[in-house]
Amino acid sequence: AQSVTQLGSHVSVSEGALVLLRCNYSSSVPPYLFWYVQYPNQGLQLLLKYTTGATLVKGINGFEAEFKKSETSVHLTKPSAHMSDAAEYFCAVSDRVWAGGAGNMLTFGGGTRLMVKP
């Protein structure tokens, strides 16, 4: 069974500071990895995903994540926080299924609420 752990339910940074949100996963085989963001009163929006290839993945809004198989981690970073980055961030994994497979349910971490101080 897969599991996802996000370290820190709340993270607070100053505007302009580095953002680092941590995610570790447990899976019998390397899964697909996703980061979603949820702004207040909105749904889950995909930030980035890792499926194969380059382990450093760039997403939207200046975020990126590095998949480290040896550490089973996919931490999310952004060099300089902006006030608009305040939101809840979710790390998720799914099995490596083929495109026609009906599965690939997502297993989510507990989420990290990012607060950005002026």
Next chain:
Amino acid sequence: EPEVTQTPSHQVTQMGQEVILRCVPISNHLYFYWYRQILGQKVEFLVSFYNNEISEKSEIFDDQFSVERPDGSNFTLKIRSTKLEDSAMYFCASRPTGGEWETQYFGPGTRLLVL
């Protein structure tokens, strides 16, 4: 840009009542999902649906729950007799068959409160 929509955004119901949560997936997507998030807890998978049948379901998805695609655009989640513990945010998601097929696109959610 196409998006998943859900109605209603909020629903309050009495314990024991039936509720139907509605979702309109992205039009060319064929795989559909329901997830829920109880306040303060993780987002949890409920069920996946493809080709007019359930593909996978979690332990949460018991006989009180059902899903249906009543027409070419809607995807519904029915809770037959709601319990207090069904209070949660319910998210619908869909994914395509080609292109970005690994990616599930989520709706804004329906917040259900059972009194």
